[in-house]
Amino acid sequence: MSFEINKSVIVSDFNLFDSWEERYEHLIDLGKSLEPLDLDFKNNSNLVEGCQANVWLVCEIKNEKLNVMGDSDAIITRGLVALLVRLFNNCSVKEIIHTNNSFLDEIGLNKHLSMTRSNGINAMIKKIHEYCLNYIKK
Numbered sequence: 001m002s003f004e005i006n007k008s009v010i011v012s013d014f015n016l017f018d019s020w021e022e023r024y025e026h027l028i029d030l031g032k033s034l035e036p037l038d039l040d041f042k043n044n045s046n047l048v049e050g051c052q053a054n055v056w057l058v059c060e061i062k063n064e065k066l067n068v069m070g071d072s073d074a075i076i077t078r079g080l081v082a083l084l085v086r087l088f089n090n091c092s093v094k095e096i097i098h099t100n101n102s103f104l105d106e107i108g109l110n111k112h113l114s115m116t117r118s119n120g121i122n123a124m125i126k127k128i129h130e131y132c133l134n135y136i137k138k
Contacts, residue, residue: 050123
């Protein structure tokens with residue numbers, strides 16, 4: 001899958017809902033469907049700084065593609081983690097480093113997230129980008 005395909009699917013999914021209450025429910029459902037992160041990965045090195053809730057992200061690169069796993073101890077934040085897993089998983093590293101956060105505007109999240117959640121999702125995206133940039137530099 002490519003980032004653009006993943007983004008298109010996510011934008012289409014969010015456009016199915018008329019209200020932000022329905023979109024929040026969709027985020028919560030995404031979080032519920034997220035595979036739980038193994039407890040061994042819930043450590044300080046995988047903890048994302050800048051999030052109000054505890055968020056753990058684990059990134060691995062196989063065949064130049066990102067595999068990202070994550071979890072959170074908060075319901076909506078777990079949904080945001082699941083959203084990013086769906087967005088970035090199996091995308092090429094080079095593609096990811098050239099992405100921006102415009103998809104948040106496309107699905108309307110930037111307008112409807114609290115400042116702390118907005119900061120949190122941006123911190124998660126930054127961690128994913130930094131991981132990919134560090135991989136490219138090797």
